[in-house]
Amino acid sequence: MAQVLVVEDDPTIRIALVRGLTERGHAVASAPTGLAGLEHAVGHRPDVVVLDLGLPDVDGTAVLRMLRGVSRVPVVVATARDDEAEIVAVLDAGADDYVVKPFSAAQLDARIRAVLRRAGGGDDPHDTEVVVGALRIDPRSRQASVDGRPLELTPREFDLLHYLAARPGRVVSKRELLTEVWQLPYGGADKTVDVHLSWLRRKLGETAQQARYLHSVRGVGVRIAAPEISAPDGN
Structure with missing residues (x-):
């Protein structure tokens, strides 16, 4: 109740x-x-x-x-x-x-x-921490951090980030996100997903043009991946 x-x-x-x-x-x-x-x-x-x-x-x-x-x-x-x-x-x-x-x-x-x-929050004892690069997400405590810095996320932002992070490298469509994260099986406005992705990018310290973790795939959806590490200059 x-x-x-x-x-x-x-x-x-x-x-x-x-x-x-x-x-x-x-x-x-x-x-x-x-x-x-x-x-x-x-x-x-x-x-x-x-x-x-x-x-x-x-x-x-x-x-x-x-x-x-x-x-x-x-x-x-x-x-x-x-x-x-x-x-x-x-x-x-x-x-x-x-x-x-x-x-x-x-x-x-x-x-x-x-x-x-x-x-x-999730209370499934089988829920485990998800790590993507320096991004860490704990579904049991509903806490997330990046580069050791705690992220202040709304419940929806946390669910969206956790859903993507649990599928690293996979392109997830906006329709799937609306169905699984927003619980809208008959669809909804793609703009809703775009707005929340924009909020997440800001909190992760990135932009759509300079993505670190959240990478948009035009006409398909979005995928999460660890930032690429540039090789140091040397002989």
Whole structure:
């Protein structure tokens, strides 16, 4: 059971979501405005927040940015806005997932469980540390480092990096990443993958033009590989 906060201004939708998630075993609280939701999230520290964007007082994206300033609670954005630029902006602001209305309580429940699994970390005793060059990823502790420097990764960034690092040298398609990392079996926006890869590159100290670990393969996907070591000059 998870402690869920639903931030939704439409009373009909809010009541339906509270009822549907409660029937699926969650403890659900709700708020009709962005500021009320932010206050509840900070004061009660729910396990996950379901956040609408079209709120009457403060736009949901602004609420998300304010929440990210004080908390790393997983956030599933649930909204009628389906524009790709809007989706990228929300992911860039720190959302963990995005679902477009109309959707069923069962689908939202599945999204909630998925983000909680990612945030909670792996507890499989057979999970072992993955090493690619000077990049080290421990799925048990959900910690990663490069060149001995700890990486501050969001749950999604960690899952993406771990998925790629567990397949060194293999080109992984964006569709596969959307299916396996984002749990979107019917596809999604490739831009979502591009945005997260950009964040990872920045944290790894590289760019798409000067790649060290993450190498894009045009029209196919991305692969991870250890940096090549240049041979020293000599006779």
